[in-house]
Amino acid sequence: MSLLSAIFCIFILISLSALVSCSELALASARNIKLQIMAKEGDIRALEVLSMQDNPGSFITVVQVALNAVAILAGVVGESAISPYLLSLVHIEALASVLSFIIVTSLFVLFADLMPKRFAMSNAETLAVKMVRPMMVLIFIFKPLIWVFDGGANLLFKLFGVSTLRQDDMTSEDIYAVMDAGAQAGVIKHQEHHLIENIFEMQERTVTSVMTKREHIVYFDVDTPHDTIVETMIQQPHHKFLVCLEDDLEQTVGYVLSRTFLALVIKKEEVKLTDPSILRTVLFIPDTLTLFDVLETFKSTGSDFAAIVNEYALVVGVITLKDVMSIVMGELVTVDDQPIVQRTENSWLIDGMTPIDDVIRTLNIVNLPGAENYETISGFMMYMLRKIPKKTDIIEHSGFHFEILDTENLKINQLLVTKTDNVTGLLPSTDDKMVKP
Numbered sequence: 001m002s003l004l005s006a007i008f009c010i011f012i013l014i015s016l017s018a019l020v021s022c023s024e025l026a027l028a029s030a031r032n033i034k035l036q037i038m039a040k041e042g043d044i045r046a047l048e049v050l051s052m053q054d055n056p057g058s059f060i061t062v063v064q065v066a067l068n069a070v071a072i073l074a075g076v077v078g079e080s081a082i083s084p085y086l087l088s089l090v091h092i093e094a095l096a097s098v099l100s101f102i103i104v105t106s107l108f109v110l111f112a113d114l115m116p117k118r119f120a121m122s123n124a125e126t127l128a129v130k131m132v133r134p135m136m137v138l139i140f141i142f143k144p145l146i147w148v149f150d151g152g153a154n155l156l157f158k159l160f161g162v163s164t165l166r167q168d169d170m171t172s173e174d175i176y177a178v179m180d181a182g183a184q185a186g187v188i189k190h191q192e193h194h195l196i197e198n199i200f201e202m203q204e205r206t207v208t209s210v211m212t213k214r215e216h217i218v219y220f221d222v223d224t225p226h227d228t229i230v231e232t233m234i235q236q237p238h239h240k241f242l243v244c245l246e247d248d249l250e251q252t253v254g255y256v257l258s259r260t261f262l263a264l265v266i267k268k269e270e271v272k273l274t275d276p277s278i279l280r281t282v283l284f285i286p287d288t289l290t291l292f293d294v295l296e297t298f299k300s301t302g303s304d305f306a307a308i309v310n311e312y313a314l315v316v317g318v319i320t321l322k323d324v325m326s327i328v329m330g331e332l333v334t335v336d337d338q339p340i341v342q343r344t345e346n347s348w349l350i351d352g353m354t355p356i357d358d359v360i361r362t363l364n365i366v367n368l369p370g371a372e373n374y375e376t377i378s379g380f381m382m383y384m385l386r387k388i389p390k391k392t393d394i395i396e397h398s399g400f401h402f403e404i405l406d407t408e409n410l411k412i413n414q415l416l417v418t419k420t421d422n423v424t425g426l427l428p429s430t431d432d433k434m435v436k437p
Contacts, residue, residue, distance in 0.1 A: 352412030
């Protein structure tokens with residue numbers, strides 16, 4: 001074989017190898033989501049790619065047979081045609097063989113492997129739908145070889161108990177990763193990204209992280225004086241008030257709407273809290289429900305207000321539909337009292353009863369120690385200080401400085417959180433002395 005013929009043969013072999021390598025990576029790495037979108041848009045080839053991915057043994061066998069055959073043939077051509085030409089230049093047979101091997105191998109690595117695979121990674125779905133039918137033809141041609149090699153591989157996998165089924169189940173982590181990539185690429189807006197994250201978070205956060213806690217519930221006893229009820233409704237920003245017997249929340253009989261009660265008062269009608277026309281049945285839900293469960297419960301019952309009960313049948317709080325939707329909509333919902341107020345670029349004023357999940361999201365802190373032991377930032381401070389917090393107590397954690405500004409009756413009212421450049425891990429401080437826990 002002449003040198004020119006050998007070069008032409010090697011060029012053809014490199015092209016075949018590049019085509020097979022490109023097809024292999026494209027078919028293997030094509031993303032299911034994009035293929036499903038392409039199939040819905042009418043490209044039937046996308047369904048064929050999905051089918052091939054579900055049973056990859058056949059096309060992997062064809063690819064390996066083709067690549068190995070081409071590589072062996074290229075070695076034969078290089079040795080028979082290129083080595084004699086190099087021998088006439090270097091006059092050393094061994095050196096000529098080595099140079100022939102290096103040249104042919106380098107050409108294959110660059111043009112038949114690296115470049116095609118990098119191109120396939122960048123255009124996986126497009127190439128996959130274009131190459132799936134030629135690959136199906138090759139599978140049909142090499143059916144006997146596939147039966148032998150793929151059958152042998154399946155037998156060995158079965159013998160060793162190794163599963164070869166492709167797992168393409170989409171998890172919430174996968175969706176988070178897709179959203180993050182979309183946000184970084186500018187495909188998803190910041191508000192949209194935040195909204196989708198909040199929806200998934202509803203399945204993890206329990207109702208206790210959002211509810212109005214028992215000590216903040218404004219309620220009426222059935223015997224509360226009429227004037228006191230009116231004054232309280234005017235002064236309080238709430239629209240719904242629980243009604244109970246003997247001033248005991250565990251004996252709640254229902255709730256009243258302030259606008260309904262006050263409307264009757266304006267009309268100078270005699271009205272009592274126990275009047276069936278204004279007393280509504282209250283929905284009781286357990287404190288173990290997630291926010292998603294609460295939303296589903298509100299939807300099925302037609303309610304937008306519920307009292308929350310713990311395992312001891314004690315009322316621990318109340319929640320409204322607005323509370324749930326404020327978690328979903330996040331910054332898109334306007335609330336009167338912001339629990340987290342950004343004072344400067346690197347400092348925040350935070351209410352002590354703010355759910356720790358909201359603090360984590362706002363400050364972008366990860367791996368809070370003992371997070372399962374508390375629900376609010378007050379609980380975090382108490383957990384780390386190992387005592388009842390008091391004013392001026394300080395904690396340093398992950399580059400943030402937590403300082404208690406105000407307390408009342410053993411409760412933290414407000415904290416100042418400042419971002420620092422020094423990430424010190426975790427150092428609590430009491431009485432203005434920094435000590436390790």
